[in-house]
Amino acid sequence: MKRSILASVAVGTMIAVAGAGFIAVRGQYGNAPGVELVSAAIAQTGGDPIYYQDPDGRPFYSLTPRKTPDGRDYRAVPASADLSFEEERAAAPATTVASDRKIKFYRNPMGLADTSPVPKRDAMGMDYIPVYEGEDADDGSVKLSPGKIQRTGVKSEPAALRVIRTTIRAPGTIQLDERRISVISMRAESWVQRVANVTTGTKVAKGQPLMEIYSPAIASAAAEYVATITSKTAGVVGPYGRGSRQRLMNLDVPDAAIVAMEKSGSVPISIEWTAPRDGIVLERNAVEGMRAQPGDVLFKVADISVVWSIVDVAERDLGALAVDQPVIVKARSFPGRTFMGKIRVVYPQVNRDTRTARVRIELENADLALLPDMYVDAEIDTGSALPVLAVPDSAVLDTGSRQAVFVDRGQGRFEPRDVKLGHRGGGYVEIRDGVTEGEPIVVSANFLIDAESNLKAALKGFSDAGVQK
Numbered sequence: 001m002k003r004s005i006l007a008s009v010a011v012g013t014m015i016a017v018a019g020a021g022f023i024a025v026r027g028q029y030g031n032a033p034g035v036e037l038v039s040a041a042i043a044q045t046g047g048d049p050i051y052y053q054d055p056d057g058r059p060f061y062s063l064t065p066r067k068t069p070d071g072r073d074y075r076a077v078p079a080s081a082d083l084s085f086e087e088e089r090a091a092a093p094a095t096t097v098a099s100d101r102k103i104k105f106y107r108n109p110m111g112l113a114d115t116s117p118v119p120k121r122d123a124m125g126m127d128y129i130p131v132y133e134g135e136d137a138d139d140g141s142v143k144l145s146p147g148k149i150q151r152t153g154v155k156s157e158p159a160a161l162r163v164i165r166t167t168i169r170a171p172g173t174i175q176l177d178e179r180r181i182s183v184i185s186m187r188a189e190s191w192v193q194r195v196a197n198v199t200t201g202t203k204v205a206k207g208q209p210l211m212e213i214y215s216p217a218i219a220s221a222a223a224e225y226v227a228t229i230t231s232k233t234a235g236v237v238g239p240y241g242r243g244s245r246q247r248l249m250n251l252d253v254p255d256a257a258i259v260a261m262e263k264s265g266s267v268p269i270s271i272e273w274t275a276p277r278d279g280i281v282l283e284r285n286a287v288e289g290m291r292a293q294p295g296d297v298l299f300k301v302a303d304i305s306v307v308w309s310i311v312d313v314a315e316r317d318l319g320a321l322a323v324d325q326p327v328i329v330k331a332r333s334f335p336g337r338t339f340m341g342k343i344r345v346v347y348p349q350v351n352r353d354t355r356t357a358r359v360r361i362e363l364e365n366a367d368l369a370l371l372p373d374m375y376v377d378a379e380i381d382t383g384s385a386l387p388v389l390a391v392p393d394s395a396v397l398d399t400g401s402r403q404a405v406f407v408d409r410g411q412g413r414f415e416p417r418d419v420k421l422g423h424r425g426g427g428y429v430e431i432r433d434g435v436t437e438g439e440p441i442v443v444s445a446n447f448l449i450d451a452e453s454n455l456k457a458a459l460k461g462f463s464d465a466g467v468q469k
Helices: 005-009 085-095 146-152 214-232 237-250 255-263 315-321 446-467
Strands: 012-018 022-026 051-053 061-062 075-078 103-107 129-132 153-158 160-162 165-176 180-186 190-195 209-214 271-274 279-284 297-302 306-314 324-333 338-350 356-364 377-381 388-392 405-410 413-418 420-425 428-433 440-444
Touching: 012 061, 012 338, 061 165, 075 297, 165 315, 165 420, 190 377, 214 237, 237 255, 255 271, 306 315, 306 377, 324 356, 377 420, 388 440, 388 446, 405 446, 440 446
Parallel strands: none
Antiparallel strands: 012 022, 022 061, 051 061, 051 075, 103 129, 153 440, 160 388, 165 306, 165 377, 180 297, 190 209, 209 271, 279 297, 306 356, 324 338, 324 377, 338 356, 388 428, 405 413, 405 440, 420 428
């Protein structure tokens, strides 16, 4: 049955403006929007015109003579140029680009998972879109039109060698070096005769007097030792004297006090107790006249020229840490100042509540600026100085069990590629497998391409099912 040229073009939505005598047709004919339905040769044949067509062949028509916005006249279309719908279908392949390709199936124009092996229209009267063999590749790639690529903002960047370094930041506190703490306590019952002018927090030097102690056990051992070293009996003095000196050493009498006894040959009433190391007095429990039982802590001295920083590092960052790794520590009490240290121990236990592990950093503290329990922040520079193959973080689609990127194959085709990731840092992620250097990788709008890929996979599944039926 014959139809007018206006009826045959009305694949989409027809809008008629009666007052101006102008008809604009918007839609899709076959696979090529805006196909010139009436050629210039046909339009110039004899006969009175029945309507006028856009000179560029676009689907714009008028019942009266009309000009384009740039001043060109619409072409007159005579009655002899009237074509049937079947004739247009037959003539369309001669004017479309995709006419030399085989159509595999037709898919729903609204993107629904509905396909047809033959031409078809949906409930709204829209033609199903043909899918050609070249567009439905079996390699899993996705093909997008240039317009869709421009609208979605798809951008690609070549995979290149980059140096990836990550800074791990962790909070912590300053702690004393356990190896630099000394406790002064008595090993026998004693009385404190006098205490030196030292208090908690006082800085002391090794050998500096702290207190004087009287102890019956020490006095007895000292008298025995002095007697042996002053005795003139040959053969008895040597080994017996050495045994008496060892007894004084077992009572923890300072070496300076023993040497003074050997020089003077007399037994002092009280023994002067001195500091065993340079450091800060952390505890002072000695009081003049007090009675000290064995084991009572009278003084506690710590050397803080070297301290520890105990920081809490997140569980996910533990694999990037190593012993002797350099660390920058910043104290909140000293803005702008940094302290250099090294990792000495990564404690082999993770806190089940915070999912962090403790890391011990050894710091030099020559000016004693860092104090115990002071808050600090550590910055640990991880990564290798050697360049590795890397792409921007935005290029990776991570589902948890699978990581993939889209490789730009050119001409609007994008190939999904599974990859194995490495270290991250500076906005880039290392690619250990799946991509070679120089391959263009999609770095933006890849989620939209992934959605298109899933849609095409669903449509292909429906079409395959239809073929099997």
